[in-house]
Amino acid sequence: MFLHGTSRVNENGHLEIGGVDTIALANEFGTPLYVYDVALIRERARSFKHAFENMGVRAQVAYASKAFSSIAMFQLIDEEGLSLDVVSGGELYTAIKSGFPASRIHLHGNNKSVAELKMALDHEIGCIVVDNFYEIELLKDLSHNYSKKIPVLLRVTPGVEAHTHDYITTGQEDSKFGFGLLNGQIEDAIDSVLQSDGIHLLGIHCHIGSQIFDTAGFVLAAERVFEKIKEWKLQFSYTPEVVNLGGGFGIRYTDEDEPLPATYYVEKIVEAVKKQVNELNINMPEIWIEPGRSLVGDAGTTLYTIGSKKTVPNIREYVAIDGGMTDNIRPALYQAKYEAVLANRVTDKHEQPVSIAGKCCESGDMLIWDLPLPEVKPNDILAVFCTGAYGYSMANNYNRIPRPAVVFVENGEAQLVVKRESFEDLVVNDLPLKSKVSNQ
Numbered sequence: 001m002f003l004h005g006t007s008r009v010n011e012n013g014h015l016e017i018g019g020v021d022t023i024a025l026a027n028e029f030g031t032p033l034y035v036y037d038v039a040l041i042r043e044r045a046r047s048f049k050h051a052f053e054n055m056g057v058r059a060q061v062a063y064a065s066k067a068f069s070s071i072a073m074f075q076l077i078d079e080e081g082l083s084l085d086v087v088s089g090g091e092l093y094t095a096i097k098s099g100f101p102a103s104r105i106h107l108h109g110n111n112k113s114v115a116e117l118k119m120a121l122d123h124e125i126g127c128i129v130v131d132n133f134y135e136i137e138l139l140k141d142l143s144h145n146y147s148k149k150i151p152v153l154l155r156v157t158p159g160v161e162a163h164t165h166d167y168i169t170t171g172q173e174d175s176k177f178g179f180g181l182l183n184g185q186i187e188d189a190i191d192s193v194l195q196s197d198g199i200h201l202l203g204i205h206c207h208i209g210s211q212i213f214d215t216a217g218f219v220l221a222a223e224r225v226f227e228k229i230k231e232w233k234l235q236f237s238y239t240p241e242v243v244n245l246g247g248g249f250g251i252r253y254t255d256e257d258e259p260l261p262a263t264y265y266v267e268k269i270v271e272a273v274k275k276q277v278n279e280l281n282i283n284m285p286e287i288w289i290e291p292g293r294s295l296v297g298d299a300g301t302t303l304y305t306i307g308s309k310k311t312v313p314n315i316r317e318y319v320a321i322d323g324g325m326t327d328n329i330r331p332a333l334y335q336a337k338y339e340a341v342l343a344n345r346v347t348d349k350h351e352q353p354v355s356i357a358g359k360c361c362e363s364g365d366m367l368i369w370d371l372p373l374p375e376v377k378p379n380d381i382l383a384v385f386c387t388g389a390y391g392y393s394m395a396n397n398y399n400r401i402p403r404p405a406v407v408f409v410e411n412g413e414a415q416l417v418v419k420r421e422s423f424e425d426l427v428v429n430d431l432p433l434k435s436k437v438s439n440q
């Protein structure tokens with residue numbers, strides 16, 4: 001059984017997280033329920049920060065908020081002194097609502113709208129990570145309306161293919177993101193930005209993919225970027241103040257995954273950068289990274305209530321839960337694997353494998369195949385581990401299933417941080433047919 005962070009089995013044989021009995025949580029807040037182990041998020045955040053401090057380099061660790069965004073989450077990230085990467089007006093709005101210091105917000109996106117860019121500029125956020133030539137032109141136009149130069153990073157695709165699922169690989173050359181590093185595009189972009197009076201070229205950004213388990217890809221990406229920095233020094237007399245090497249550090253979902261500690265990734269990245277900086281004889285840039293999954297992934301657990309069962313003789317037993325692809329689409333989208341236990345009978349003997357089905361009208365709505373569990377009964381509570389990243393944030397309302405609630409647990413206390421959606425919430429934007437509206 002996989003227990004991590006503050007998770008443990010208490011004297012009632014129940015799964016406990018953050019000193020709170022998960023069965024009590026299910027009773028109080030209902031299911032499906034996302035439960036976040038706040039102490040574990042703090043620990044992960046601190047280990048990234050300390051790793052940079054120990055290496056003696058100036059750095060920013062920006063939480064890639066797409067992994068899980070909410071007002072309380074952003075406030076927690078602010079408490080830990082991290083920066084914040086947002087990729088849309090909605091994430092930016094949430095950050096601003098949470099009171100997150102604008103100077104530590106970075107805006108990403110391969111198709112930022114003028115409204116999103118204006119929102120970022122009005123709030124004087126820390127930087128805009130520019131993705132394409134169209135965006136450079138938009139920023140040049142917008143810059144006339146602002147007195148301060150717009151700080152930007154230019155995002156490059158370094159041509160590094162990280163070992164991960166195809167859909168979540170972003171650093172390869174054939175990608176929708178960023179300027180090609182190897183095909184001359186980035187030089188055109190640098191030239192254009194350096195010629196603009198309204199834009200300040202703070203540095204370069206690259207991100208090679210997600211759920212990556214070795215450091216070779218990061219080192220290679222850093223080497224490629226610095227080879228180019230050497231050329232830019234001669235060509236433009238330009239050296240970046242900031243090099244952002246993105247996120248993508250892998251976590252353990254099942255025994256098949258062998259993650260490295262955060263400190264190890266940071267050490268290898270910083271060593272690679274220092275080596276390049278010495279060779280080029282340039283000032284050490286600030287190193288920025290953007291971890292999402294590795295900050296929140298294993299801190300999240302989803303609780304579900306078990307309902308119906310179906311046995312297909314000699315083949316398989318299906319056990320259905322009260323959620324599924326609406327609250328966790330990763331198994332359907334990426335064939336992602338998870339481990340789970342019965343939270344109300346954690347130590348009972350595992351009798352047989354069962355397959356956990358969601359409640360959506362979709363055959364592909366299967367959460368876990370062939371999971372060894374004790375004999376399950378209706379109303380047992382299933383706890384699925386490591387759902388903290390890209391779970392709630394990718395939740396949807398397929399079949400008009402309301403999105404779950406989210407609680408933070410820490411030091412024996414639980415706090416509701418996202419309310420469960422109600423049926424009323426589901427129809428709040430619906431408008432009736434004109435012919436059904438009575439004249440009042």
Ligand SMILES: Cc1ncc(COP(=O)(O)O)c(C=O)c1O
Pocket residue numbers: 064067085108170207209210211246247248249290291292293294389
């Ligand atoms: C630009 C960028 N930064 C950071 C991340 C965060 O990645 P992860 O959650 O794997 O750390 C992503 C997602 O892959 C991304 O696209």
Ligand SMILES: N[C@@H](CCCC[NH3+])C(=O)O
Pocket residue numbers: 066168170210211330334389390
């Ligand atoms: N949503 C993906 C990761 C996306 C990474 C964002 N660039 C996942 O669940 O693994």
